[in-house]
Amino acid sequence: MNPKILIITGYGLNCEAESHHAWTLAGAAPELVHLNDLIERPARLHDYAGLMFIGGFSYGDHMGSGLAFGARVRHHMQADLARFIADGKLILGVCNGFQIMTKLGLLPGLDGDYFTQKVALMHNDCGAFQNFWVTLRFEEKSPCVFTRNLDLMPLPIRHGEGKVFTLDHALLERIEELGCVPCRYADPATGAATDKFPLNPNGSLNAIAGLCDPTGRVFGLMPHPEAYLFPENHPQWDLQKLRGTLPAQGAGLKLFQNAVAFLKAT
């Protein structure tokens, strides 16, 4: 049976169509549910195997990206989210979804504390929203179930507040030790993590592009895997086609396929 995925919509989130298509292509059964319908009966969350916080501009990013949406989710759904995680289910956040999860405290979710904000997603160092493609490097030692067996992947970024930041160095070290950094911005020539703009689009500490919790089942990232489902999404697909290197499907799909494989195995 295809695992059911709940995708929350509304209030300025806007990646519902491509996210829905990504899960469908990966073999899941996604459903779009408006935040108000979910808040009305938060327990319906438990009908699903996975939850996705999608990208967009919830509440226009006013007051800091994800803050207002995160506050509403915490206010109405904290207990159900805690149970959902404890039940071994999956949560994915992309871009604004990652920002919401970080504001909620779901990430990095150390020591079982999923509802205290620990790290910030700040304005990009360059000072503006940016849309271009970056290369991600996935960390082998991370427990993240979404990023298993991946090494380098080109994906688009589209954000103004993506710089992972904290003043607490000890916290950052623990996050690294626990493998809660599954992906970083990398130099495609060397595969090494980088803090150089535009390879690293926002100046994120340790070139962090995404975070997971220590279980690896709760994961968020700034780049958009759901925007690379087709080979023709790649900015150089024309050249790849000529050289015979055009992949059969967009690389971003692999993260969704990993998630579905995990759910089908459990």
Next chain:
Amino acid sequence: MAYRIEIALKRGVHDGRGAGVAHRARNFFHLPVTGCATRDVFKVDVALAPKQLREVQQLFTDPVIARSALGRLAAPAFDWLVETGFKPGVTDNLGRTAQEVVTDAVGRPLTAQEGVYTGVQYLLKGALTREQAQRLGRDLLANELIQSIRVFSAEEWAAAPVDAEPPVIRDPAAVQVRAYDLGGSDADLMQISREGILSLSIEELHAIRDYFRRPAVLAARTQLGLPAQPTDVELECIAQTWSEHCKHKIFAANVHYVDDKGRAQTIDSLFKTFIRAATEKIRKDVDWLVSVFTDNAGIIRFSDRYNISFKCETHNSPSALDPYGGAITGIVGVNRDPMGTGMGCELVCNTWGYCFGSPFYAGDLPAGLMHPRRIRDGVHQGVIDGGNQSGIPWTRGFERFDERYLGKPLVYCGTIGKIPRALQGRPSERKEIFPGDAIVMCGGRIGKDGIHGATFSSEELRHESPAQAVQIGDPITQRKMYEFLMEARDLGLFRALTDNGAGGLSSSLGEMSSMSGGAEIDLALAPLKYEGLQPWEILLSEAQERMSLAVQPENVAALLALARRRDVEADVIGTFTDSGAFVVKFGDRCVGRLEMEFLHEGCPKMHIDARWQPPQVAAPAPLRAGPRDRALLGLLGALNVCSKEFKSRQYDGEVKGLSVVKPFVGVQSDMPSDATVMKVEYDSHAGIILAEGINPFFSDLDTYAMMASVIDEAVRRVISVGGKLGSIAGLDNFCWPDPVLSEKTPDGPYKMAQLVRANQALYDVCTAYLVPPISGKDSMKNDSVRGGRKISIPPTVLFSTIAKMDDVRKAVTMPFKQAGDPIYVIGLTADELGASEFHRWLAAEQGTPTSYGGTVPGLDLIHALATYRTLHSAIEAGLLHSSHTPTLGGLAVAFALAALGGDLGAEINLDAAPHLGTLRDDALLFAESNSRFVVTCAPEQAAALEEKFQGLPCARVGTVTAARTLTIRTAERQLVASDLDALRKAFKKTLNGI
């Protein structure tokens, strides 16, 4: 009781906003600002228990990077403190979100009197005078039109009381409906028009006066208790409906046209004679026109399942007053056109394009005008925020620069939508309204936003009053409404919808009520942002994010319930009727009644003279023969040619994940594509191609050639990526200086003749290419008379194209792809350097910047048609590796951009390029002749390609090389030998970071 909360970043956290202010103050204003710290200020005007107040403060403060205080935060040392906030009644999007956070915290809805208001504090360090600090406040930090600016020295700040006062005016004025006496002299009538900012002409005022004297009208009015003379509600409604903006009177006028040979011609409506006639003629040859010129956007068939709609608008005057607010309103406003087309389209992508004065302008600026850099920054940011926050990707964007846009910038915003061809078993383009259907207004509330906004002078706009508030779009409120409307559409909960844009309810309901034959509304039922609006203001308000619906009586309850669930305002404000009249009530009292036939057909036609006289424009002195490396680098770096990537990267182009040929292509993703291609559905390879043409410079020589060239450019860009003649539709957006003869416009007949000629070209070229115009817009008053100086824009037409592509995977892009590929030039180059980028560069070099005359490019339709058909078939056959159509800067710039795109060199011999007559090197290199392409193919495909183009002007001119150098030569001499890095640097540095 209101509370003040100040929020700052923690020590050790970089304040990017403050650093940006200090950088701009130093570099653009040359003021000695050594540092700037910023804070957010919230004024929470909500009844809160102490515990709730602490919770609100906590919710507002990011615990990782921010700190906050109730009242004031201790301030670090500063020299000047500037605090900005919104004026009463101005849309405060941040405040609205803060309100929602507070609502959750207090666990109850806020009352109408409660609210949250926001501001920003700038703590400046540096040896500034008070006047300099005030100037920064006015020219960098805020716009006095919509924002308050307060400046304090450190001592003044310490002594000032803590300000928690919310910016609201609470003066519920008594409802007042005035009647106008139209019985006076013509001078009296014109005074009424002027004082009321009604813009009605004397002929129109006479028509109105005569209507109200009709006995039947008088009788009907008496019965409803209305005075014999028109009320303010009625006169304002007529003025709005008959405005140039809504009625397009110049395009509908009778024109008496005399050409340069003295031949006279009378034209009954330029629109009917040329634009609609072109579409009607083409309709016989294409089968995909679904709905044109009748709805908010034109509709064409895309596939068995979907139709596509496209609309492009301009928002020029509002953007001149408040660049950010005007532009964001422009983009979210045009989004509502497809959204209100047919039964409501889903939004697919946006386009934008701007014409500005140079951001480097250093000359005198007439008082009251903003510096073009500030206008440009604000306009970009407005459309960036509007598009990004709405989740709609951009696909096309351009900028043109000319000093004549100093007075008024042109801000084009377009939106493409899609809609299932059938909904509930009915054609989705069909709108019907029956008597008895409810009138529902949904989206945002009504304020005094934008009432007569664009016609106010800035002086009048500066009063401390909400009456003059400029509109500011709110993409999130609109997004909520949009999702609600799509849900309601799919449930079949309404029968028709339209957008409340210019003219507000008066225009949307005026339009809709003609479908049923009348309407009756009660303005007292319309939800207001604040009290104190008069009935006529409610009717005319241009408050954004609103749509009007016609709802079957049996669906009203379900529709309103869905709106509540989706947190969207929706209210029944009246009923459609078949009474033949638009009746306006306020509670029990009737405040207006206008007969539909008079409202829509009663406006007298204008009569305009047009006289064509070819202008005399001197040409620059020819340049001595020799190398042209410097000229090529100069053109690549010229404002109109150079890379616009820095700003463009701040627009989201990939949300929805359907983009195929992006706005930037090439191995470094930094060269502008000829056209963009995107998929429309996730499970199909069919897609759309989008492109445009615009060239205001050719207008200085001949608007016929301008229009022909602009359409050709928009079409050949589509062809270049793989599009096909017969599947391309067009949109025309005319922006003109006032072409009506008056004291202020003594050259009106010439400008009108320019308009006639542009329309003649539109008909000729569109019908030849089978490109039907499906929608369009005109903006006819683009003049500024501030500071005693009249600045008029050059006649400017944006022609946008949209085409269906059966398989997007066949698209071809402009960069050279591999070394060894032969390079071909297709199409004839002629001695056509008039108003070209090269002539303008040369004229400026020679110190006579307006002497850029010469022969303007012509258009050989027969050759062009054959070329486009052949190129399409070559792309279909998979013969091409790259295809690029030269535009500004001609072949030389085209070779350079294609080489840069592939990061590959090229060796070109221009003698081989097909050309007309004997040409100087500069014509071969830089002429902007139409209908040409630079293409490459694999060496083994060369013979097949040459065979396809047999009989057409097509010749191999060179080869792509691995060496990173572009060399262009003739048998006589080497013209260009430039290293790719130098070319790339020239192309990219001009507007990088600007």
